[in-house]
Amino acid sequence: MAASFVSNPDPCLDSSRKKRRKVEDDRNPASTTQVRWRSDKEQRIYSTKLVEALRRVRQGSSSSPAAVSGGKIVKEAADRVLAVAAKGTTRWSRAILRSRLRLSKRLQKCRKARVTGDSRCKRADVRRERRRTPAVQKKVKLLSQLVPGCRKAPLPNLLEETTDYIAALEMQVRAMTVLTELLSGAPAANRLNLTS
Amino acid sequence: MSSRTTRASQPTEDEIKELILKLQALLPRLNHRPNTKASASTILEETCSYIKRLHKEVGDLSQRLSQLLHDSAEFVEVDEELITRLLSNIN
Numbered sequence: 277m278a279a280s281f282v283s284n285p286d287p288c289l290d291s292s293r294k295k296r297r298k299v300e301d302d303r304n305p306a307s308t309t310q311v312r313w314r315s316d317k318e319q320r321i322y323s324t325k326l327v328e329a330l331r332r333v334r335q336g337s338s339s340s341p342a343a344v345s346g347g348k349i350v351k352e353a354a355d356r357v358l359a360v361a362a363k364g365t366t367r368w369s370r371a372i373l374r375s376r377l378r379l380s381k382r383l384q385k386c387r388k389a390r391v392t393g394d395s396r397c398k399r400a401d402v403r404r405e406r407r408r409t410p411a412v413q414k415k416v417k418l419l420s421q422l423v424p425g426c427r428k429a430p431l432p433n434l435l436e437e438t439t440d441y442i443a444a445l446e447m448q449v450r451a452m453t454v455l456t457e458l459l460s461g462a463p464a465a466n467r468l469n470l471t472s
Numbered sequence: 473m474s475s476r477t478t479r480a481s482q483p484t485e486d487e488i489k490e491l492i493l494k495l496q497a498l499l500p501r502l503n504h505r506p507n508t509k510a511s512a513s514t515i516l517e518e519t520c521s522y523i524k525r526l527h528k529e530v531g532d533l534s535q536r537l538s539q540l541l542h543d544s545a546e547f548v549e550v551d552e553e554l555i556t557r558l559l560s561n562i563n
Contacts, residue, residue: 320556320559320560323555323559324555324556324559327555327556330537330541334541346535346538346539346541346542347531347534347535347537347538347539348534349538350534350535350537350538350541351530351531351534354530354533354534355530408512409513411513412512412513412516415513415516415517415520416516418516418520419516419519419520419523422520422523422524422527423523431488432487432488432491435488435491435492435494435495436491438495438519438523439491439494439495439498441523442495442498442519442522442523442526443498445523445526445527445530446526448526448530449526449529449530449533452530452533452534452537453533454559455537455555456533456536456537456540458555458558458559459537459540459541460536460540
């Protein structure tokens, strides 16, 4: 290599190479999405963590009948455990974890964001409309509202996030279905274990 | 793809098309005929409706789970160990 006259920048090159590799690894989850959310192991880990979380929820509200709002609480727990499983590698997972911290403020922000978001979008739309039709643009916007944390994401990021998000949601559905079947089909088994 | 620019300040049309195709592969309704290429617009639309369906399914399952957990309130706690064992037996 041409190390004779680039002796100084070498360490810089190495560190920037390492930095590049690290960033690439962070972006790789998109390519390993299929494997990541499809493995049985991942699903088992998720199911177990979800049971833990739900147990804590139940212990917390054992006195008050939480049946009415229980569904919402369960969904929030399920989403949170799912977001944690993503290990901070995706926007949607980080957005879910952030949103739990500021629930009430988020409602206010949503209203504000709609007002300011439109004015910003107009400028972006002029740029993009040359490439993509307004119909497509509208659907992109709709999609960005469905995937958490991606309202202002650039299109390629949004698409990558969507791919990962869909795979994660599918796993969530599979895991919760199994859990539901277990709980509804084996209450007798539960009873046995408690008495012994 | 030869270049995977980490900065990606100028997303190329090809990159975007590739990502959209990857999305199509995930959508169950558009996969009946994997050879036909659906338009980007259709894929986006189907993606939105699929995510909405998944959200709804999670919501319904959450509702059911909450009911089951509430109904089984007579038990002191859901046996975590049992569930873990049962889960490891399935698949």
